[in-house]
Amino acid sequence: MNRLQQISADVEIRPFEERDYEAVVAVSNAVFPDRPWTEDELRYEDTHLDSNKYALERHVAVDRQAGGTCGYGEIRHLPWNFHPRKFGMTIRVSPELWGRGIGARLWDRLLQSLEARGALAVRTLVKEDRAHAMQFVRTRGFTEVMRTWDSHLDVASCDLSRFQEDVAQAKAAGVAIVTLRDELVNDPSCLPHVHALEMELGADVPNPDPFTPVDLQQWRQHTVDAPWFIPDAYFIAAIEGQYAGVSTLWRPQIGAWLQQGLTGVKRGYRGRGIATALKVRTVEYARTHGYAQIKTENEIHNAPMIAINDRFGFQRQPVWITFLKELAG
Structure with missing residues (x-):
């Protein structure tokens, strides 16, 4: 087993729990420090999503040795573009661990859920200046459909x-x-x-x-x-x-x-x-x-x-x- 395989093997992918809010927000803010948000804001979004109509499934990546959360991935229905079999996706990994297979593990887990739900399509947002993220989605069969100026x-x-x-x-x-x-x-x-x-x-x-x-x-x-x-x-x-x-x-x-x-x-x-x-x-x-x-x-x-x-x-x-x-x- 090479070093990258060892790092990936040392990471557990498990369902998101209530205790994970703080860590998930910390990962997101580390990835996009110019767009910080808070645990309260994420909780509000989650608790006010109509779970009778819209799906939200989130998983976290946990470093077994250090015991900390190092990434997360989620799929969700998009209320303003709702289709029961189409989803939005987010994957975030702590920047110091980019390129070590953690995002791939999260994607594999989300793909299982998408297939189990009979999903027709999934879409995600990537910043153009994040070359590793651009390569990540393209090698997994994603194609560009829209560009948005920030x-x-x-x-x-x-x-x-x-x-x-x-x-x-x-x-x-x-x-x-x-x-x-x-x-x-x-x-x-x-x-x-x-x-x-x-x-x-x-x-x-x-x-x-x-x-x-x-x-x-x-x-x-x-x-x-x-x-x-x-x-x-x-x-x-x-x-x-x-x-x-x-x-x-x-x-x-x-x-x-x-x-x-x-x-x-x-x-x-x-x-x-x-x-x-x-x-x-x-x-x-x-x-x-x-x-x-x-x-x-x-x-x-x-x-x-x-x-x-x-x-x-x-x-x-x-x-x-x-x-x-x-x-x-």
């Missing part, structure tokens, strides 16, 4: 005076920009209408699979009830009492940055400067509240949204590539 905005350097004309255009078109906090105060029954807006806009977001709307409860759990929700940074464009567009920011529990959520405008209201006016409000919020950076992602062919982000000064990072593997089912 972009970062330095809030302090963004010159908002450049967008006065866009804001004026939206205002002249009768657009009022309000926060979800304002709407909840004025009309506590507004959430079904906000949910309907997001579901309509979600269908226009580029994706490898068809968009599948989620119900009001699932949407609430992902937005207004979630720990990352900011009621004063959920901006809605309204025209004569009708919701026309939205732009949101989420607050991670670690770091002086904000995550850009959905930005979109209904088709009938486009071309009036609404998306830009909404984005101006997000940058104003970040600046007022002392956040240094806004991070966002956009599919590379989503030209209108990318053009807006370029105007604001978002700087493109290495792309996320969506890889898909079709299975026999």
